[in-house]
Amino acid sequence: MSVDDFAEVGGLISAYFDGLYHADSARLRDVFHPRLAYVCATEGDEIYLDLETYMARIDEREGPAARNEPRQEAILEMSFASPRLAHVTAAMSMMGRRYLDHLTLVRQGRDWRIISKVFAYVPERG
Template sequence: MANSDLAAIEAVLHTYFDGLHEGDTEKLAASFHACSHLYSAEDGGLLDQPRATWFDRVRNRPAPSKAGLARHDQILFIDQSGPDTAIAKVACAIPPRFFTDYLSLLKTAEGWKIVSKIFRTEMREG
């Protein structure tokens, strides 16, 4: 992995963390491609959420930063399989919800973008 790619991918992930903590959909939009979707297992089924639906939810909930919630952001690993494909595993939280995210990234004409997010939620004390 080229150092410039690693730095660019890390920057996208940190913008994602900031957008999530601040409830800032402009920062999230800078990280997530317009066609991106979020996926999780829910009650034995699959939840498939387009980016726009997720952004509506973010806009309509209190921002974790304004609620004084601590950040729990961590990049667990980044694996780049080619010049334009990568996956990252990250941890983040909106206590008491703690998330493990698997983020698929593609290098587009606009730079690295998250194109899909598969996530797991765990409820616990923060």
């Protein structure tokens, strides 16, 4: 893959982090594919949502920015399987939890979009 592909996907993930930090569903709609599969794989809290249901949850929550929580986020891994398929492993802490996200991206036209978000979380140690 090209340097541009890495930069584009990195920019998309930056927008993803911003959308989550600010609980901004409009920003998140720009990063997610319309046919998003959202899956929480934390034992005892398995959740399977589509884009609209997930965005409704985002709209109902107070984002970490509103509580002045420090931003803690990182891209741990980025890989490309083809010119149209990528994977990102990302970590972040917010709302008293540490999250590990496995994001699958597809190129939709000229743009990358997250088509699946499969994640797990653990409580932050205080």
